[in-house]
Amino acid sequence: NASATGDTVTVTSAGDLQGSGTGPHISATTATLSAAGGIGNTTQVKIAGATSIDADTTGNGAAINLANSSALATTLSSPNTTGTGASITIAQSGGGALSATSVTTTDGAITLSNAGANLTVGTSVNAAGAGRDVSLTTTGTGNVVLTGTTTAADQVLIGFTSTSTL
Numbered sequence: 001n002a003s004a005t006g007d008t009v010t011v012t013s014a015g016d017l018q019g020s021g022t023g024p025h026i027s028a029t030t031a032t033l034s035a036a037g038g039i040g041n042t043t044q045v046k047i048a049g050a051t052s053i054d055a056d057t058t059g060n061g062a063a064i065n066l067a068n069s070s071a072l073a074t075t076l077s078s079p080n081t082t083g084t085g086a087s088i089t090i091a092q093s094g095g096g097a098l099s100a101t102s103v104t105t106t107d108g109a110i111t112l113s114n115a116g117a118n119l120t121v122g123t124s125v126n127a128a129g130a131g132r133d134v135s136l137t138t139t140g141t142g143n144v145v146l147t148g149t150t151t152a153a154d155q156v157l158i159g160f161t162s163t164s165t166l
Contacts, residue, residue, distance in 0.1 A: 003027040005049065013037065016062075017045060024048035024069070031055075031068075038086075040065035053090070055079045063087045063108065069094040076112075080104040084129070087111070092119075097142075100125055105132065110152075113137040120145040127152040135159070 002009045002025070009028040011017055016037035019025045023046030031047050033039050033055040041063035047053065048069050054077040055064045062083045068074055071094050078101065079088055087108035092098040098114040101122045107129030112119060119138050125148070127134045134152040136144050137159040150156050 001025055001027075005029070008032065016042065019043040019045040022046075023067075026050070033066075035059075035062065038062045038064065050074055051096075052077055053079070055088075055090075057081045057083065057086055059083045059086070061085045063089070065089045067091045067093070070096040073097040073099065073117075076100045076103055078102045078104075080106075081108050082106045084108075087132075091115075092117070101148075105129065107132065109133045109135070111135040111137075113139070114142055116140040117142045118145055119143075121148045121150050123148045125150045127154075129153050133157055 005027050008030040009026050010032040013035040017035045017039045025045050027048045030052040031050045035057050036059045039055050044065045046067045050068050051072050052075050060083040063086050073096050084107040089111045092114040095116045097117040099120040099122050103125045105127050109132045110127040125134055132153040133155045135157045144158050
């Protein structure tokens with residue numbers, strides 16, 4: 001576990017970065033994660049209190065799977081995967097809005113969700129690769145706000161509860 005409440009945690013790995021136990025695994029205002037292998041692809045990495053998250057992988061099958069709990073708004077700076085079959089899944093809870101400035105896969109699906117607040121696509125969300133989808137979802141209260149470009153090799157799926165709007 002890494003803790004730098006009110007500060008930055010930066011983790012770089014030549015292999016995988018995995019969560020263990022119940023977490024949180026990282027407590028920080030800014031979380032910057034980089035791995036040749038996956039980040040949370042075997043066991044989800046849980047983050048507490050982040051208002052800025054960036055996660056990047058380079059290997060084939062090197063997916064990203066993160067959960068952040070924050071009452072404050074969180075920005076996904078530029079999470080991306082460059083390997084084949086490498087998806088991105090990021091879930092926000094805790095009541096803070098989630099904004100994706102740029103989220104990209106070379107060959108993988110993208111799933112972004114927020115429980116209890118808005119989910120905004122700021123600049124771009126792009127899932128490349130045959131049959132790859134983008135899924136944007138809010139639950140409870142919160143809207144899906146599209147101010148940027150959302151593209152997928154297959155489908156863009158948007159879901160929200162009856163108290164939310166697009």
